[in-house]
Amino acid sequence: MCGSGSRRPLASPPVLGRWPLLGRDDEMQVMADALEAGEQRSVVIAGAAGVGKSSLARAFVDRAAAAGRPIAWAVATRSAATVPFGAVSHLIDQPHVLTTGRGDLLARATSALLASAGDEQLLVGIDDAHLLDDASAALVHQLAVAERAALIVTVRTGEPCPDPIVALWKDDLAARLELQALSAVETGRLLETVLEGPLDGRSRNLLWNSSLGNPLLLKELVIAGEQTGALRRADGLWRWEGPLRASDRLVELVEARVNRLADAERAALELLAVGEPLGVDVIASLGGREALDALDRQGLVRVEHAGRRRLLRVAHPLYSEAIRAIMRPLSAESARGRLAAALVEVGARRRDDLLRVATWQLHSRGPLGGAELLTAARRAALAYDHALALELGRAAIDAGAGPAATMLVADELFWLGRPTESDATLGALDLTQLDEDAQAEVAIMRSSARLWGLGQLDQALDGLVAAEQALPHGEARAAIAAHRASILFYAGLPAEAAQIVTAVLDDPSMGDLVRIRAAEAIGCFLGIGRPEHAIALAEQHIALALEHSEEFQPLAPAEIVGTQAFALWLAGRTGEADELATFLCREAEARHADDALGAVLFVSGRIILASGRVRSAIRRLSEASAALVAGDPTGFRSLSLACLAQGHAMLGDLGAAEAVLAESDAVRVRGLTPFEVDRWLARAKIAVRRGERTRAVELMSAGAAEAAEAGNRCTELFAWHEVARLGEAARCVDRVRELADGFEGTLAPAIMADVVARARSDGAALEEAAEGLARTGMFLLAAESAAEAHGLHRQAGRTGSALRSAALARQWASKCEGAADAIEGQLADSSRELARLTRREREVADLAGRGLSNRDIAESLSLSLRTVENHLAHAYEKLGVEGRAELGLLFRPGAPTSG
Secondary structure, three states: OOOOOOOOOOEOOOOOOOOOOOOOHHHHHHHHHHHHOOOOOOEEEEEOOOOOHHHHHHHHHHHHHHOOOOEEEEEOOOOHHHOOOOOOHHHOOOHHHHOOOOOOHHHHHHHHHHHOOOOOOEEEEEEOHHHOOHHHHHHHHHHHHOOOEEEEEEEEOOOOOOHHHHHHHHOOOOEEEEOOOOOHHHHHHHHHHHHOOOEOHHHHHHHHHHHOOOHHHHHHHHHHHHHHOOEEEEOOEEEEOOOOOOOHHHHHHHHHHHOOOOHHHHHHHHHHHHHOOEEHHHHHHOOOHHHHHHHHHOOOEEEEEEOOEEEEEEOOHHHHHHHHHHOOHHHHHHHHHHHHHHHHHHOOOOOOHHHHHHHHHHOOOOOOOHHHHHHHHHHHHHOOOHHHHHHHHHHHHHOOOOHHHHHHHHHHHHHOOOHHHHHHHHHOOOHHHOOHHHHHHHHHHHHHHHHHHOOOHHHHHHHHHHHHHHOOOOHHHHHHHHHHHHHHHHOOOHHHHHHHHHHHHOOOOOOHHHHHHHHOOOOHHHHOOOHHHHHHHHHHHHHHHHHOOOOOOOOHHHHHHHHHHHHHHHOOOHHHHHHHHHHHHHHHHHOOOHHHHHHHHHHHHHHHHHHOOHHHHHHHHHHHHHHOOOOOOOOHHHHHHHHHHHHHHHOOOHHHHHHHHHHHHHOOOOOOHHHHHHHHHHHHHHHHHOOOHHHHHHHHHHHHHHHHHHOOHHHHHHHHHHHHHHHHHHHHHHHHHHHHOOOOOOHHHHHHHHHHHHHHOOHHHHHHHHHHHHHOOOHHHHHHHHHHHHHHHHHOOOHHHHHHHHHHHHHHHOOOOOOOOOHHHHOHHHHHHHHOOOHHHHHHHHHHHOOOOHHHHHHHHOOOHHHHHHHHHHHHHHHOOOOHHHHHHHHOOOOOOOO
């Protein structure tokens, strides 16, 4: 993460040399076992190009050499294959062996090579043995038969091998190891090792999906990222920005391989690169079936199944990129036109076929219809490809698709972060030519552009009110009202928003789409202290949102479930909230839904930050910020950065905290008032770390007053709780009682109990409140309250109670990833109390706390029963405790005890 002092600038990847061998421990062990067991003293490593065969073989041979074993290493090449013994001639110490007669040449070459190892067994590594000349292949076979040699041989699958090499595994002279690509997890570990730092989840998935775990292709991707600046680090987090590009070297390698193909094979491969995935019938209709079979034998294509259909792709996504890079523009244009015609001919039956046909025709200057283009643009929008949707939408306008295409273009401009253009595009429409539903949609879209894009809250609300009043009562008017509820909630007026949402959802005449729009605004119930109600509404409407996700905007389900996750947290069900938010993140990553990913990463990060898992939260919030760099029309990047600043402050990295908070302020979007508490908290935590507690109290008090004026109970409650934790509980306890009264769930009552106990300086009540906070999953708050209770118990002379509170504080602090380190300073005296015990007293007390009887302890430690009783009595006296249950808590916090 960020180093202290200042925010780390954007950086390029480190210079890349030989990559480490990660994720191959099992394979190394299989090879070692094969060489040591039975008659098979050799191993053949088989795998696709770039999968890591050479690296694995070289690492194994190097390890053997380091252990003192004699080795020999040879690499076969196409050029050396034209010369007998060309690949291995350098291994034979006696050059005349290969130049004097042919009678027993092979035997003499074998003897010469074995002689180089003396009396020891020679380990011979042969890389790319499928390229060996016949003589070298025969020599390798002879060595496999000889008892004084063992072999590590690599071959590429899909390539023809010399018969002596095939015989190694066919005749059981060597074990064959099929080397697979790295898993997604192993790929992530390799990347973060090479980059010497964490990689955001979106980029990690992008690189995995593009390389399919092939280490060579992964390395070429990183090299390309270095060349283009696409792979960069900011805030200690690596991320990939922009489209993927194959490196120049990979393009050259692929071009060399493509140039060896027959014309028909190359043509079929180019069609696949342009249009994948393609059905076999599409390629066959273009006369490429035999070519496909040849490509399959060479490992240049792969098959994936979609239901009962078999779809073809180029073997690796980066091969496709490289092939497209070397195609001539006219060839690519022709390929797209042919593919579009072929797909229409065989029947464009799949859901996305129309989008593909329209895209190909658009890029090949083919015949296009406005209706088809508009439908394709909508498909692209649902796939979160906003740039393509905008291109298709503009083409649809040109083809006469009418106002619907103009509205789609305006929507895509909004999601691409161009709100001024979006608003202007909508403003140019003649509303009199639109039906009521379209008029409502235009008003809704303009309000979004004005609020979240341009920060014009008043204009956004005024426009909605005017549009609502201009329409008769009905679904169109209700849709505007539902959207106005969302804006009112984000503007910090949850009570007014809740009235509107309730009215819409309680009206049985409302259709599905209006109800979904209202369900998107259920966050307003969080502001008025009704998280359980919000959870219930989310559960009622999520299936409806999923059912209509293609008619409506596709983010609706994510928005509803994201609100549900927040509601679970505010209701005191942090574990459930974390699970749901994590699930949302996985779904967004799997669907490549970058618009949703940044928002749900923010939701997830904010929840786990509050629970005290600060380092995990920093990682997730950094990923949220990275995902939102390319497009953030609704302002969640500013919120992610505000929470990220809190995390850095909680770990004591003030330089990073202040830099991130400054960036949050710079990209702040008006109209997200309920989340302003995060900005206040960030400033307050920074002030506390600087020793400016009075300043922190002032900040949070002002925030509480602002929330009270807007009627946002939830935000105000959190603000006053922070004031109480800063030592001012007495001044806010009455208001906290009012706010918590009727607040649904267990979190608000736990907060109230904490504030009341602090106001009374009641150690026992504060410890009980800490346990209540822990039950809601707020472990950092619980640890801090238990530490405070420890101090109150100490002041009152209750040593045993103080030790119990200290044990609880340490138990909960251990879950907080370093954020509660400062608590240990408050608990130092408890450590001194435990240190007063002798070693034997501590041992006896520990066993007693585990529930063992005195007699059991005596037998376990070979002591008399009287000695055990004396040790236990001394421990009780020194610690100020009265029973085994308290001992169990002191020595094993959180473990069950018996009294």
